[in-house]
Each structure stands twice: as C-alpha cells, then as structure tokens.
Amino acid sequence: MHKDLERILFTEEQIRERVVALGKQITADYDGKEIVAVGILKGAIVFFADLVREIKLPVKFDFMAASSYGASTKTSGTVRILKDIDTDIENKHVIIVEDIIDSGLTLKYLKENFEHRKAASVKLCAMLNKPEGRRTDIKGDYIGFDVPDEFIVGYGLDYASTYRNIPYIGILKKSVYA
Numbered sequence: 001m002h003k004d005l006e007r008i009l010f011t012e013e014q015i016r017e018r019v020v021a022l023g024k025q026i027t028a029d030y031d032g033k034e035i036v037a038v039g040i041l042k043g044a045i046v047f048f049a050d051l052v053r054e055i056k057l058p059v060k061f062d063f064m065a066a067s068s069y070g071a072s073t074k075t076s077g078t079v080r081i082l083k084d085i086d087t088d089i090e091n092k093h094v095i096i097v098e099d100i101i102d103s104g105l106t107l108k109y110l111k112e113n114f115e116h117r118k119a120a121s122v123k124l125c126a127m128l129n130k131p132e133g134r135r136t137d138i139k140g141d142y143i144g145f146d147v148p149d150e151f152i153v154g155y156g157l158d159y160a161s162t163y164r165n166i167p168y169i170g171i172l173k174k175s176v177y178a
C-alpha cells in the first residue's frame with residue numbers, strides 16, 4: 001500500500017469487477033443506441049478509459065473541464081467551464097462520467113447545462129458516491145461504490161495533483177493535508 005494512505009477501500013480486482021458490471025448494465029440499458037460519453041477532467045480519466053471498453057455499443061468520446069468559482073476548498077455551486085465539449089449533443093444520449101459525486105453541485109450544473117443543449121437524454125455515471133456530502137437532489141444513475149465521508153485518492157482522484165495513478169482506491173492520511 002502507498003505510504004500516504006490510511007487504508008485501501010477498493011482493490012484493483014474489486015474495481016475491475018465493478019466496472020465490468022457497470023459496462024454490462026449500460027450496454028443493456030442503451031441497446032440499439034449510440035452514446036456520447038463525456039469524461040470530466042481530470043479525475044474521471046482512469047475510470048473513463050476502463051468503463052468505455054466494457055460498453056459493447058458505439059461510444060463517442062468527449063471531455064469537459066469544470067471548476068468551482070472562488071478560493072474556498074468547498075464546492076461553491078457556481079461552476080466555471082474551463083474546457084467545453086466539441087461534440088454537438090442535440091438529440092444524443094449523453095452519459096457524464098465522473099470520478100466522485102460529493103455535494104453534487106458540479107454535476108447538477110453540468111447536467112442542466114447539457115439538457116439545455118437539447119440532448120435526447122443525460123445520465124450520470126460516477127465511480128464513487130459520497131452520500132453524506134450531498135447538498136443537492138442529484139443522484140447518480142450508475143454508481144461504482146458508495147464511500148464514507150473521508151478524503152479519497154487513487155484511480156484518478158488526486159490531492160494537490162498527485163496520487164491519480166495509484167491503481168486502487170484508498171483514504172488519504174490526514175497527516176498529509178492537516
């Protein structure tokens with residue numbers, strides 16, 4: 001285990017098994033359709049790459065980068081789009097792929113933004129879900145795992161731009177950021 005981790009929550013094997021199951025579920029739900037998968041940079045990248053290879057349907061890729069306004073460490077709810085998608089999503093079936101849903105403020109904003117662009121449907125897929133952090137009515141349509149209200153890193157998730165390439169998911173030691 002990485003020395004900065006308190007403990008491992010999900011191993012590579014557990015992640016793999018869950019991602020395969022999500023891919024199967026999405027493949028069944030979207031039978032006969034084409035999907036536009038929109039990965040939210042940068043945290044969703046690792047999950048995105050694994051997930052799309054388990055969806056046995058035509059999938060177009062696009063990416064978006066968003067950040068919360070303000071200097072606060074908490075999500076403010078006002079989201080700034082730093083990089084937009086370049087796909088025309090009108091009448092397309094969009095799945096937003098995220099690393100983790102915490103307050104839900106980022107995804108609520110992005111989902112509504114995509115609906116305004118007249119997508120045929122917009123669903124949310126997140127590897128992780130932190131139910132205790134929720135401050136909106138947003139809920140994921142496809143969720144890998146629920147996690148406790150701790151700071152999680154690995155499998156794409158960072159702290160200060162590091163730990164994204166750890167292949168499993170764990171809780172960061174408080175001593176690293178306290």
Ligand code: 5GP
Binds near residue numbers: 099101102105107152
């Ligand atoms: P929210 O749902 O609060 O709008 O924001 C979700 C975003 O906050 C995620 O995409 C992720 O970038 C970040 N985030 C929330 N919880 C955690 C966590 O436990 N670990 C890491 N590394 N990022 C988190």
Ligand code: MG
Binds near residue numbers: 040042043098099100
């Ligand atoms: Mg994110």
Ligand code: MG
Binds near residue numbers: 043159
């Ligand atoms: Mg981050």
